[in-house]
Amino acid sequence: MAKTLLFGGLTTIHELFIKGAVESLGYSARFLPNPDNTSLAIGREFCNRGMCNPTYYTVGNLVKFLLDESKKGVDVESKYFFVTVGACGPCRFGMYETEYRHALKEAGFKNFKISILNQSELSSEGDFELTPSLMWALVKAVWLADIVRDLGYQLRPYEIEKGSVDEVIEGFKPRIYGALKEGAPVKETILLLKELRKELEKLRFDYTRVKPVVSVIGEFWAHTTESAGNYHIHRWLEEEGAEVRPEPIAGWIDYQLFIEEERIKRDIKVKGFSLDRLKRLLAVKSMAAVFRGLYNLYRSVFSFRPKALPPQKELSELAKPYFDHFVVGGEGHLEVGKHVYNVIHKKAHMVLSVKPFGCMPSTQSDGAQAKVLSDYPESIFISIETSGDSEVNVKSRVQMKLFEAKRAAEKEFYNLLSSLNVSESAFKKAFSSSEPFIKLKGKFAGTAARALYGNQTKLQPYLDFVPEAT
Ligand code: SF4
Numbered sequence: 001m002a003k004t005l006l007f008g009g010l011t012t013i014h015e016l017f018i019k020g021a022v023e024s025l026g027y028s029a030r031f032l033p034n035p036d037n038t039s040l041a042i043g044r045e046f047c048n049r050g051m052c053n054p055t056y057y058t059v060g061n062l063v064k065f066l067l068d069e070s071k072k073g074v075d076v077e078s079k080y081f082f083v084t085v086g087a088c089g090p091c092r093f094g095m096y097e098t099e100y101r102h103a104l105k106e107a108g109f110k111n112f113k114i115s116i117l118n119q120s121e122l123s124s125e126g127d128f129e130l131t132p133s134l135m136w137a138l139v140k141a142v143w144l145a146d147i148v149r150d151l152g153y154q155l156r157p158y159e160i161e162k163g164s165v166d167e168v169i170e171g172f173k174p175r176i177y178g179a180l181k182e183g184a185p186v187k188e189t190i191l192l193l194k195e196l197r198k199e200l201e202k203l204r205f206d207y208t209r210v211k212p213v214v215s216v217i218g219e220f221w222a223h224t225t226e227s228a229g230n231y232h233i234h235r236w237l238e239e240e241g242a243e244v245r246p247e248p249i250a251g252w253i254d255y256q257l258f259i260e261e262e263r264i265k266r267d268i269k270v271k272g273f274s275l276d277r278l279k280r281l282l283a284v285k286s287m288a289a290v291f292r293g294l295y296n297l298y299r300s301v302f303s304f305r306p307k308a309l310p311p312q313k314e315l316s317e318l319a320k321p322y323f324d325h326f327v328v329g330g331e332g333h334l335e336v337g338k339h340v341y342n343v344i345h346k347k348a349h350m351v352l353s354v355k356p357f358g359c360m361p362s363t364q365s366d367g368a369q370a371k372v373l374s375d376y377p378e379s380i381f382i383s384i385e386t387s388g389d390s391e392v393n394v395k396s397r398v399q400m401k402l403f404e405a406k407r408a409a410e411k412e413f414y415n416l417l418s419s420l421n422v423s424e425s426a427f428k429k430a431f432s433s434s435e436p437f438i439k440l441k442g443k444f445a446g447t448a449a450r451a452l453y454g455n456q457t458k459l460q461p462y463l464d465f466v467p468e469a470t
Contacts (some may be wrong), residue, residue: 004079022134057228058084197301219408258312318336330364336368350380421462427452
């Protein structure tokens with residue numbers, strides 16, 4: 001009997017869709033449950049000392065699952081194998097593979113097999129083969145998960161019936177998973193997204209709610225996970241009255257391709273031109289263009305509402321005064337670039353940077369962020385460290401910044417209202433029960449302000465009647 005492939009570490013929606021993609025190629029796959037603080041404790045018990053938090057959470061989560069399965073009498077070494085991403089690099093990410101092997105041995109699973117997907121060389125080792133078809137299936141799955149997740153975060157804060165957006169999305173997730181499992185081509189996945197749009201269009205939204213938009217950036221795992229690993233920060237912010245901008249995983253892949261492209265260009269400049277380098281450059285450039293094209297195609301189904309991927313060249317230029325893009329490890333220059341990008345393009349009222357305990361690249365970028373803040377004093381920025389404990393302290397610090405962001409969102413909105421000479425009551429009548437995909441326009445961070453600016457004709461029936469002078 002073929003072994004079942006285990007994987008984990010992203011969000012539930014990404015994992016479900018990735019499972020579909022992997023199964024379409026004939027594998028049997030299962031994703032791990034979300035890591036919790038027991039995973040952290042198990043990770044600390046079996047990993048080497050001095051690791052960063054994501055190592056403890058992810059390694060501990062696998063060991064926890066295997067221990068639970070063993071207790072049920074499952075022979076885990078012959079039933080499962082685990083796939084993880086490996087890399088060489090200056091941070092502890094390069095040591096994950098060793099940590100997995102070490103912890104598994106310590107926990108009594110010395111024959112448990114691990115397959116490695118090598119992120120920098122797009123290759124694989126072990127029982128799992130990264131073929132071009134699998135890579136394409138994975139890209140579709142991850143992009144779809146990014147888009148649907150992003151929509152959820154954009155729509156939920158304005159839904160009139162609480163829970164309605166999640167209900168529609170939850171209802172569609174198994175259908176998208178099923179399509180990916182059947183190896184559906186892009187055309188079919190687009191038809192499914194169109195159906196999802198139709199279902200969302202049946203719901204009503206109150207765009208008069210003036211909410212602070214919070215961009216969540218930071219270390220890749222810490223800002224992506226929706227688990228105890230970051231105190232469930234995305235949903236918590238939403239409960240606190242924010243509209244959250246999560247980072248898409250597509251942005252991380254786009255960054256990897258950008259760095260690869262820059263490396264090849266540097267080689268051509270320093271070591272000289274060769275046909276091989278030219279070929280590699282063209283391959284990376286076309287891959288990035290195709291991936292971005294697919295992302296935009298999926299966004300187009302929802303009137304481009306899911307956030308666009310920021311241009312990597314611009315992010316690196318914005319980060320340049322503070323962080324060189326060849327300094328890799330963690331998110332490299334990205335954290336700084338995204339912070340400045342959010343501020344100058346008014347993409348969010350507040351930037352929250354999530355850093356895991358024990359993360360060296362995060363410490364470096366935090367140093368640079370201090371200078372960014374002195375250059376952009378208008379930024380509302382907070383960096384938090386996730387250590388598994390001190391949740392109350394962290395959330396209390398975030399609440400204080402969120403209060404500032406709320407004030408900033410209100411100021412932005414009421415300034416616009418008065419500059420357009422519109423009464424609040426007319427605005428409320430026009431926008432308190434809207435369809436989801438109304439046009440959002442203007443260089444404002446807030447959704448209420450963008451809705452108002454982009455749909456001024458909607459106000460006409462509600463403007464006070466002024467009789468003409470006779
Ligand atoms: S970026 Fe930081 S948290 Fe992430 S793997 Fe590297 S050291 Fe660990």
